[in-house]
Amino acid sequence: MILTAATTDLFAFDEARLDELATSHPGPFFAYDLAAARERFDRLRAALPARVRLAYAVKSNPGLPLLEAFAGRGAWFDCASAGEVSAALAAGGTGAGMVFAGPAKTERDLQAALFAGARVQVDGIEDIARLHALHTGETPLAVNVRVNPAGGVSEVASIIGGVGPSAFGVDEEVLEAFVTEAARFERVEIRGLQVFSASNELDAGRLLANHRTALRIGRRLQELLGRELDLVDLGGGLGIRYALTEPNLDVRAVGAGLGRILGENDWFTGELLLEPGRWLSGPTGVYAARVVRTKVSRGERFVMLEGGINHLLRPLLTGQSFPTLAVRPGEGVVDGERATTTLAGPLCTSLDRVGTGDLPVDLRPGDVVMFGQTGAYAYTQAMSHFLSHALPEQHWVC
Known part of the structure; x- marks a missing residue:
């Protein structure tokens, strides 16, 4: 997804700020406007x-x-x-x-x-x-x-x-x-x-x-x-x-x-x-998690992220995904050929799915997947302590 006039309401920040956030914060994080x-x-x-x-x-x-x-x-x-x-x-x-x-x-x-x-x-x-x-x-x-x-x-x-x-x-x-x-x-x-x-x-x-x-x-x-x-x-x-x-x-x-x-x-x-x-x-927040690896399993495309249902539980509860786009730090929003992608987290359970996204096919480790509309029912609703992964950072932008 590329930010346009039709999609900007799904993400709290413009492309430049999303790139800045992805570049300056190494771990999974939430940012709020x-x-x-x-x-x-x-x-x-x-x-x-x-x-x-x-x-x-x-x-x-x-x-x-x-x-x-x-x-x-x-x-x-x-x-x-x-x-x-x-x-x-x-x-x-x-x-x-x-x-x-x-x-x-x-x-x-x-x-x-x-x-x-x-x-x-x-x-x-x-x-x-x-x-x-x-x-x-x-x-x-x-x-x-x-x-x-x-x-x-x-x-x-x-x-x-x-x-x-x-x-x-x-x-x-x-x-x-x-x-x-x-x-x-x-x-x-x-x-x-x-x-x-x-x-x-x-x-x-x-x-x-x-x-x-x-x-x-x-x-x-x-x-x-x-x-x-x-x-x-x-x-x-x-x-x-x-x-x-x-x-x-x-x-x-x-x-x-x-x-x-x-x-x-x-x-x-x-x-x-x-x-x-x-x-x-809800519309004030984005969640960001870096890509660890990608794979194709029996015809299904997966992107494995640093964070999963320990940070975003809502897609598992409701069956509805957050809007997503990908950022390559220092280069901005990733464009190009896209495909439906299953987004999986780091937890040792097949339940660890944070939805699907129409994402570029050439994502690579270090790219950042941004989830929009995550200012509500996200950080505090998640299974934060499952597997003892670190909590995501929260950044409040005035």
Whole structure:
């Protein structure tokens, strides 16, 4: 793949900077463009109605420089562990702009969320009961309830939400019984809703259909509670493309659609919350690994790299490759005849495949394969300690 106007959005840096990075850093590394992160946040913020808050999903990339870049722009933070709470606070985030989620929250997690002042998203009556025991304030602790929709959800891949049986949330069918039971715990008060029903969605229409489902559930929850909701958390799901054949998500269409949804639901006077992670962080990063050797086995072309699923696990989990190109240090992006290539890592398992790429046939040891869109669900999602290889470096470019 050669960088053109059609492909530059798949890689965080231009050809000259990619060559500079490949030349100056000998080992496997990630590099992130913080200016691109700030630009993406500003672009998304400008596309959305004023009543929509943005909570960056820390799980997508918890790097401190990235969190600081978003905190400096007034971002909220979506956290899912005590460690993520600490990271968000260290970056300048505050509990007043933080939500805390997870299907199996430990005592330490809940204590961290309470200490920070975060809005906890409860997944069951057990969360309510433990918060009731931990909360010592004079006024009831406001929480959101996560609801697992019974239907009306459109999604491409069920990674974090969807319909059907789920480890997450309270099933919509038993919401009334849940509200009744939760009312017994007077030190905890349900004031909001979370519905997270899609991941990496590229179609604005499908996202908005799911958001309408969330508002439908919100209206019923408000009626069951007999008090107004102050927050409806629509979750994440804003997608990025990993291939030229995929479209870019139209965030202006998402913003316009959310404006219409708010207009259609005048019963709701609170704020909406979006939890973008991948959309904000994914396009800011590249991963680079040098070619160790190449081979052809029974007609299949392989390129063996210094790094594999110990650095990039996503292709194995999802079956979808990151976009790739090759750089010859000091010469730039490698051009010429290309062929479909299986990219394998150094681990002693046939599972160590980091996708395929349309790469030059004359790659040689020392060339560098660059993976685009790796600013999210890459460095911290990988099997980092498997076989005790060194961790890849991380470089933050202002």
